Amino acid sequence: MRGWRWPGSAGQLGAGVGVMLLGLSLAQSVPPQTACAAAAAPQSLSQPLYQDTTGKETDVGFMSALVQSFLHTVQPNPFPGDLILKIVNDFEREPSNQELTREALVYQVGFLVCAAIGILYIFMMPIVGFFLACCRCCGNCGGKMYQKQTSCIPCRRRTLYWSAFVTTVIILAGNICMFKSNEALKVSVDHSTMQLNTTIDNIHTFLTAVTQQVDHVVNESYKTIKEVSRNLDDIGRQLGTEIQEPFNKTLSPALHAVRLLNQETRKTSIQLNKLNSSLAQLQSNVDHLQANVTAVKSRISETLSNPNCTGCDNLKPELQKLTLDISITIPGLNELQSTVDEVININLTSKIEELEDYLNSIPQRVINDTKDVVQKSKQLLGDIKAQFPRVTSSIPLSALTNVSGALNRVHGEIGRVAPVVERAEHIRWKVCVALCCVVLLVVVCNVLGLVLGPLGLTPKVDPTKRSCTANCGGTFLMMGAGFSFLFSWLFMIVVVLLFLLGGNVYTLLCRPWNNGQLLKFIDTPGLIPDISQTLGLKTNISFSDIYRDCEENQPLWTTLRLYELINLGDLLNVSTYTEQIRQQFESTDINLSIITLLRPEVKNQLSSFSNKAKNFDFTAIRQQMNNISRINLNGTADELDKLAAIQTNTDTRKELQNEARDLRKIQNSIETTTIPQLENLNSTIKGLQSLTEKIHGTVGEVLNDLGAAQDFLNTNTTQIVKTESSKFVDCQLGYFITYTYWANVTITQQVGRCRPVAGAVDSVEIILCSHMVNSLNTFWFSLGWCMIFFIPSIIFSIKLAKYYRRMKYSDVYDDHIIMNHIPLGQMNVT
Structure with missing residues (x-):
């Protein structure tokens, strides 16, 4: 470094300027070491506030574990990523492929078996009901209004009663679950629009915040430059006062x-x-x-x-x-x-005033001697000011604008589709309520039969003389069995369809989404556009990597690996201008003439x-x-x-x-x-x-x-x-070092903390799977549960009804001797 030139007894202001300003290029990796009392640290970067996207909780957790356990049993196989890729690739080349069809059927064998059982149920229930009705009309299958009286009649009646009672309770429990899951599904669908809009708003807030945060970083550079410019204008007071201080002490x-x-x-x-x-x-x-x-x-x-x-x-x-x-x-x-x-006569007062004037004149001398270099340095500060906005242009903020536009379109589509979805959901809810009410009708018939039958029954009374109450109880049991035959096969169609839909959505989407297999599948090369190539990165970056980093609330700098695209150190490097500032300050002198305090004769x-x-x-x-x-x-x-x-x-x-x-x-x-x-x-x-x-x-x-x-x-x-000139320059340099270090840390560690992105993905998973799919699966599971127990309910109800209905023919049992014989001709009468 060229030496300092001090004309006579005066000094030059700034070779130290160059030495300190040369370190500006290292500011992005080295924290500032110079303490400057006048320097103000940049304002901390504030993070935006996001809305809660959890939405209203739906009460489906009481059945979720049971339904998911059943679906795990039906479909224990892992996520078929390879099979889906084969199907997609084969569909593009050859529409029909028997091998792929066989693999798909093998993978879905659990669902196919359950669907086959459901279809068997659908066909068998009306057939069995038809034949049972015909048999009863012909006097068979309990159609004959005659009941043989034996000693085990009470035991059989009680056994059938409690069996029917337990079956009815089980059906009632399933029916309650139907009502709750139907309401939960309605609540989920009703709130899904609001939750999706909230999620989109959060993403909008995130995208807007990224742009604002980058602008904030650039704006802080303007404050830094403005502060340095103000200090240069005030160089007389700041530097002059610091030069005065050691003179004052001595x-x-x-x-x-x-x-x-x-x-x-x-x-x-x-x-x-x-x-x-x-x-x-x-x-x-x-x-x-x-x-x-x-x-x-x-x-x-x-x-x-x-x-x-x-x-x-x-x-x-x-x-x-x-x-x-x-x-x-x-x-x-x-x-x-x-x-x-x-x-x-020496006039010591004048000597005192002369020395005080010498000290007080230092700031003005500094101003006069540095006027030109201050002006040129301020011009260079203008060039530095024009360099920092390159940070904004280097970061691909335009992509955020495109995403924001796409979100606006999605938001518009949601607003357009939402009324249609609400009307469809209202119709679905009414239909499902009707289904629940039909099942409840069967339960009510069974309950009335179970209540009125015992209430009006007198065991020792002749079966032909049973009370109307008991007879009504038996009739209600028969009505329950009739309604079960009439509607069960129709309801089983609903169960099979919803089972295939909701079960496959859960096993192929929700379950792999929850355990991370879906993210790994999405990362399969060629399935979706390569993010690394889109961003121009040197290394591969997967969707799961992005999701994992966003889940940890990492900044975009590390999440998208922007360090491979942007040389932040080069953007924040102003060494070219600092060298010019150094040369200008080297050619500047501050003249402080040395005064003689005491002449020899005065001594x-x-x-x-x-x-x-x-x-x-x-x-x-x-x-x-x-x-x-x-x-x-x-x-x-x-x-x-x-x-x-x-x-x-x-x-x-x-x-x-x-x-x-x-x-x-x-x-x-x-x-x-x-x-x-x-x-x-x-x-x-x-x-x-x-x-x-x-x-x-x-x-x-x-x-x-x-x-x-x-x-x-x-x-x-x-x-x-x-020394004091170097300190002044170090102080001004401290602004740039502090800013560049802060800007580097802020951009690389704070700008664009992307937890809202992972939150948006999680919010969609909650809306779709945790609420809608769980509620749907709970509904068909509850309905299927009721349909399965309709079978024992029909059997127990029909058998139990004969113990309460009024018979046309009597049979008296007394000490094991049949007292009344029914003529053969009368036996044929139905």
Whole structure:
């Protein structure tokens, strides 16, 4: 990579741009590593909401297991995929093939046997009923209205009664199942239109969502480009602030020290002015006191020299000590004042402002120096923006549009056929209800016979004298048998037809659909158009593979293996544009001139100021102040009072007393005026001493911090600009890396989760097999169940009826002796 060029002490903004942007081509396989606080992650892809396609549950589960078990027994053979393929292929070539016909008949042997039994039933029931009627008309087969009375009559009657009762209950149970399955079939058919429309709506929602999701991915690229463009427009604040930050961290301590030194210097100047004023006041007061003391001393000297003064010579030595010859001087004060003035003249405030202006001007310098490259980079962003829509054009969304059109046509056909189906279903339901009612009529006749027969029967009554109730019971039993003969063979035709239809639909469609054999059959090469060739895939893809992936809610990218058709990495690769951006940023400079924080003469002035402040002598001035505070004129005044007391000369005594009083007045003036001035002066000196002690440390800190800051500016300005510029570029690159990684993951893992497709297949299987076919099979099974039990019902009903009907001829049984003999001529009467 070409090196960075830094004119003078300034830096170039961006060789690091190229290095980072070159990684954009790898974004589709590598997650973003650069953390950028300003970057906003793309919005998550929302999945559509689908309607429930389970529909209203039908109550056919109570019979499904039994019916399916029966059909498994009838047709235990596996799904005949090979046979169906042979039939299809042979039908296209040769309409008749005896071998295939034989194989088909062998496969359907179970159904054929059951159908043969049904056909036998259909033919035999009316024939048997006809012959039975003829025999009864001829007085045979129980047609003779005579019942021989034996001891086993009650046992036979009870046996026949309970047999007929159990048979009737079984028929009633089958009849109830007929009613329920008929209603379940009606509900299934009525709701099938709504369920199919819901399924189609879900597929529509899925197809629409795929297009919207792909558009969402592309739209997020526009947001990314817009965000990067906005950041480029705001490069002054974002990059300039980041460049400022390391300068602030280093220069802030120096600025703080300079501000502190500036404040301490000005406070020192104020304290020095206050000290000079206090010294001037004190010196003036001391001079006045000195003049007063000198005048009093002169008078005392004259008094003591007076001949009339007794014992005055002893006080003359004390008088020599009486003096206030004090001159207050502070060594080095003028030099300190001079250095303070020099530091103030340096104008540290302007230095602070100069440094702050330097820091604050960085964002604007960044804006000025990057104006051209920002404009060119934004043009390249426009080219990148035009590249991302290629993702939409590469994904075959037009096929989804074709499917959507086909679904619209299917939806229209459903709407057109639905009224016809509803009318046909209504007719079917009425017919099946009629069938159920006929079976129920047989059951009712049997039940009435079973109820009225025992209710009106008196066992010991002569058979010719049986009650009307018992006779009606027997008649109802005969009616039930008659209705059974009359309708059973017709109903068996219905059973056979529905059995062949529903049973084969279950065994050839529903059962293999449920266990997966149908999907494997559909995957047979040549049966349906090859999906792989249609999509142009390199590897084969089967319908069962698609269904399995959709059942697991896999995206279309893996389900249809779109990675074999679309090079997503190439679509998301913008390395061509990043190279141009790199070259443009390489030729751009950001000029940050290095300022001189302290000139050598300023350093010398500060050093001199620090030394003067450190070496300033406060001891001498305190010594002078102590000398003043130790002055006490009251002792001399007391001596003068003692001397005045021994004087015999009144004038001398008064003079001595006046002079003592004057000394006390001067001493009082010292205590009331001079001493407070000394205390004020002492406070000022303490404040000044505290400042001078701080100044030495502050000046040292200023020199160290400014020196370190100057070294930092001299050695790190270039690196700071380079580093922060690279970070800024990394931040902008993070948008593209984040987007391309997100787009790759979204397209390959989230777009077009196709569970609704598998749900549509499952929904059709539920509507057709679980509801309709199960209900249909339950109906014919229940009807066939009733027809089978019609046979024992007829037998038991006919035999039991004779025990309740009123006989024409009587037969009395008493102790095993027949009491009444019926003449032979009468026996022939029917």
